[in-house]
Amino acid sequence: AGTTRRDFLYIATGAMGAVGAAALVWPFVSQLQPDASVLALSTTEVDLTSIAEGQMVTVKWRGKPVFVWNRTEKDIAEAKEVQLSALLDPIARNANLAADAPATDENRAGEGHEKWLVVIGICTHLGCVPIGHSGEYDGWFCPCHGSEYDTAGRVRRGPAPTNLDIPPYQFVSDTKISIG
Ligand code: FES
Helix, strand or coil: CCCCHHHHHHHHHHHHHHHHHHCCCCCCHHHHCCCHHHHCCCCEEEEHHHCCCCCEEEEEECCEEEEEEECCHHHHHHHHHCCHHHCCCCECCECCCCCCCECCHHHHHCCCCCCEEEEECCCCCCCCCCEECCCCCCCEECCCCCCEECCCCCEEECCCCCCCCECCEEEEECCEEEEC
């Protein structure tokens, strides 16, 4: 109530302008979030049975790309070999974990479901969408300014300052996750 059609059009036009200016950059996602009552409904279920070993799929969650990767033994082993002291961002930035939880591969994959990596597909530098299965670290390469992420979604080459974010998600069964 109280919002006229004219107000709405004005706001919508402003938002479009921001999107246009952002071009390839994911458009200011955090500032365009709908209110809490809408968010409560915004979960994305992903059936894992259709994702073959080694395959990475992109699903949409609240308008953002989320990568779901069924990692091979080799991918997992590679991530585990890394010395944590060698990481640019040693903190596992997962809202589901303590803020200072170490960035072990287990923490980033979810206990008992180690082969599944679920990360938000937005480069932590300026918001481009990184390309999977590429780059020197076998995870993602960001085409915008060359950041690279490893097989646990951890940043290994800047300018991205932090690891790929992990969305809140849970296993609703062994073959299905719910994001959000
Ligand atoms: Fe990815 Fe700049 S947005 S490296």
